[in-house]
Structures are given as structure tokens and as C-alpha cells.
Amino acid sequence: MLDSSNGRVEYPTVNLSAKPPKATFEEMFARVWKVGTITRHERTRLAALLLQESISLEERASIDRLLHAIRRGWLQVID
Numbered sequence: 001m002l003d004s005s006n007g008r009v010e011y012p013t014v015n016l017s018a019k020p021p022k023a024t025f026e027e028m029f030a031r032v033w034k035v036g037t038i039t040r041h042e043r044t045r046l047a048a049l050l051l052q053e054s055i056s057l058e059e060r061a062s063i064d065r066l067l068h069a070i071r072r073g074w075l076q077v078i079d
Helices: 025-035 040-051 057-072
Strands: 037-039 076-078
Touching: 025 037, 025 040, 025 057, 037 040, 040 057, 040 076
Parallel strands: 037 076
Antiparallel strands: none
16 A cells, blocks of 8 residues: 555555464364374363353264273374
8 A cells, every 4th residue: 555645655464473263163073083183282172162061962972072082092192
């Protein structure tokens, strides 16, 4: 954009330090099943989700499936 007051061209700024939005639970679930690994951060997020009273029965069942798969060794926990 041309700033008419000083004749300079001003370019929009981009915040490069902005974090990407958190993946939805469904996206995280799909990625974990597809890749076969779950990060410690994702596992902690699952535990936090279980403590929320607002999650649906379907989400709770999906979290239980993931945690069961971790215990059985079907999913690998990585850092």
C-alpha cells in the first residue's frame, strides 16, 4: 500500500512467531491412528480432555480406545 502522507510503500506485517491452531480432537485421533505414534503432549491433552465434563460419549470412547492401544503397545509414545 502506498501511504500518501509520506510517499512510502507499506507492506502488511506477518507474525512469524504465531503458533498454528491446535488440531481438533478428531484430527489428532486420525493422525495418531494413521501414523501409529502419539506424542507425550498429545497424551497429556487426552488426559485433560477426560477431566472435562463437556466431552461427548463418543469422544470419551475414542480417548479410551487410544489409551487402551497405548497400554497394549499398539501405539508408540514419542517425545
